Amino acid sequence: MAAIAPVSTTDLLDLIKKSNLLPTARLLALPGPESLSVDPRQAAGALIQKNFLTKFQSTQLLAGRYKGFRIGPYVIQDLLGRGGMGAVYLGEHLELNRKVALKVLAPVRGEAQQLATERFLREARAAAALDHPNIVRVFDVARHNETPYLVMEFVDGETLQETLDRDGSVPPEVAAEYVSQAASGLQHAHERGFIHRDIKPANLIRDRFGVVKVLDMGLARSGSDEDKLTEVLDRGAVVGTADFISPEQAINCPNIDGRADIYSLGATLFTLLAGKTPFDGNTTQKLMQHQMKDVPPLAGLKPDLPTGLTEVVARMLAKKAADRYPTAAEVIAALVPWAGHSSHVVAGLSRTKIGQSADRQSVLGGWSSSGSSQRIRLVPLGTEPSDSGELDFSDTGKATIALSGAETARSRTPAPVSVPVRTVPADPLLVPVPVPRAGRGTMALVAGLAFAMLVAGVLIGWLAFGR
Numbered sequence: 037m038a039a040i041a042p043v044s045t046t047d048l049l050d051l052i053k054k055s056n057l058l059p060t061a062r063l064l065a066l067p068g069p070e071s072l073s074v075d076p077r078q079a080a081g082a083l084i085q086k087n088f089l090t091k092f093q094s095t096q097l098l099a100g101r102y103k104g105f106r107i108g109p110y111v112i113q114d115l116l117g118r119g120g121m122g123a124v125y126l127g128e129h130l131e132l133n134r135k136v137a138l139k140v141l142a143p144v145r146g147e148a149q150q151l152a153t154e155r156f157l158r159e160a161r162a163a164a165a166l167d168h169p170n171i172v173r174v175f176d177v178a179r180h181n182e183t184p185y186l187v188m189e190f191v192d193g194e195t196l197q198e199t200l201d202r203d204g205s206v207p208p209e210v211a212a213e214y215v216s217q218a219a220s221g222l223q224h225a226h227e228r229g230f231i232h233r234d235i236k237p238a239n240l241i242r243d244r245f246g247v248v249k250v251l252d253m254g255l256a257r258s259g260s261d262e263d264k265l266t267e268v269l270d271r272g273a274v275v276g277t278a279d280f281i282s283p284e285q286a287i288n289c290p291n292i293d294g295r296a297d298i299y300s301l302g303a304t305l306f307t308l309l310a311g312k313t314p315f316d317g318n319t320t321q322k323l324m325q326h327q328m329k330d331v332p333p334l335a336g337l338k339p340d341l342p343t344g345l346t347e348v349v350a351r352m353l354a355k356k357a358a359d360r361y362p363t364a365a366e367v368i369a370a371l372v373p374w375a376g377h378s379s380h381v382v383a384g385l386s387r388t389k390i391g392q393s394a395d396r397q398s399v400l401g402g403w404s405s406s407g408s409s410q411r412i413r414l415v416p417l418g419t420e421p422s423d424s425g426e427l428d429f430s431d432t433g434k435a436t437i438a439l440s441g442a443e444t445a446r447s448r449t450p451a452p453v454s455v456p457v458r459t460v461p462a463d464p465l466l467v468p469v470p471v472p473r474a475g476r477g478t479m480a481l482v483a484g485l486a487f488a489m490l491v492a493g494v495l496i497g498w499l500a501f502g503r
């Protein structure tokens with residue numbers, strides 16, 4: 037039945053009552069029609085001001101829509117965004133007043149529903165295994181009227197894609213810091229055997245305090261036995277986003293590792309700095325170029341960029357995984373000269389093995405480490421000591437990162453992560469369905485199609501792009 041917009045304030049108040057969006061105490065306090073404007077729009081405005089409604093709720097109610105405001109114990113307050121699988125809403129727990137992000141699976145039929153459900157579970161499992169300030173936490177997965185939804189940490193901020201859409205590009209030191217924070221989250225994920233597989237600016241979200249968090253662990257895959265199943269089922273699908281996909285993912289290599297994420301993070305850093313993605317063209321052309329064509333030199337696109345930084349990007353974007361930084365932690369070390377002062381990076385690193393291990397020398401691999409067990413010195417290989425940075429995890433809650441040379445040390449308290457963690461139960465409500473993955477928007481490209489296009493396009497590609 038089509039929604040009927042309220043024509044009077046009494047109609048509006050009736051819709052509010054039917055919508056179930058207010059807890060009983062608030063409902064009892066709701067002003068009557070006599071104390072509101074007779075115009076329902078003005079009445080709704082007054083109710084927004086008195087915190088009975090949000091703008092989103094008011095818009096829905098004024099359009100006559102009053103269903104769907106409640107998902108489990110949460111009240112929908114706003115639409116945060118839409119992705120390939122459904123919508124993400126801001127929800128507030130009815131009793132606890134805690135704000136969360138709710139990812140609600142869009143209704144689809146048949147096998148697509150099973151695939152989406154499987155991905156939901158995968159996202160929940162991956163995120164539940166990870167506990168890091170630079171990774172968006174998933175608290176729960178449940179069903180509401182048969183519709184699966186994820187309960188996530190609400191990040192009050194914007195994705196780096198939104199930043200790019202607004203600002204075009206990002207200053208070098210800011211881009212280096214954002215990427216260092218993302219690398220810190222990835223280091224944590226990689227240490228636990230998870231590869232994200234779809235790192236891109238749209239999957240990095242920055243909160244109001246400047247903390248960057250990795251979103252959307254939906255494609256993450258662990259090396260655990262259980263996930264070997266989905267690995268087998270995934271075979272046949274090229275997964276990732278064409279603008280940021282690593283060469284090995286583009287050819288659906290079965291044995292990718294964390295260095296695939298490092299490539300995608302490099303493509304993200306390239307895009308943040310240059311204001312454009314590394315390659316142009318359609319999806320097939322982009323896949324081919326990631327494999328065959330050198331990334332255009334950043335210096336040509338942005339002559340003012342520090343040379344050292346463009347070299348870091350080039351190494352992250354090396355075609356062969358072996359030529360990239362071996363770990364995300366080493367990307368952070370390489371970026372210290374530009375991202376150096378961030379307490380957020382330090383706070384994130386303190387949750388990785390590097391930040392926790394007494395024997396940091398072995399964790400750090402090629403880096404040199406000095407001082408007490410509470411301090412590590414980061415010297416990216418092949419750089420001058422003046423490029424080094426020092427991370428200090430020593431004092432209670434205080435984190436210091438210092439650059440040697442002209443820079444002076446600064447100390448800040450890392451921004452606390454205030455949302456309590458509720459891990460997803462081992463036996464979630466949803467049952468995984470063993471079906472192969474298929475394409476989903478920008479995320480999955482069916483292998484047969486991709487391979488066919490690749491083979492057919494190789495000749496054209498060489499002619500069109502050369503080397």
Ligand SMILES: Nc1ncnc2c1ncn2[C@@H]1O[C@H](COP(=O)(O)OP(=O)(O)OP(=O)(O)O)[C@@H](O)[C@H]1O
Binds near residue numbers: 190477479
């Ligand atoms: N935890 C969150 N906190 C705040 N906003 C969020 C959160 N998760 C997602 N969003 C917002 O919702 C939008 C859609 O998220 P979603 O993960 O569904 O999209 P996507 O990654 O673009 O889609 P796809 O699943 O196709 O990759 C994001 O771009 C972001 O703006």
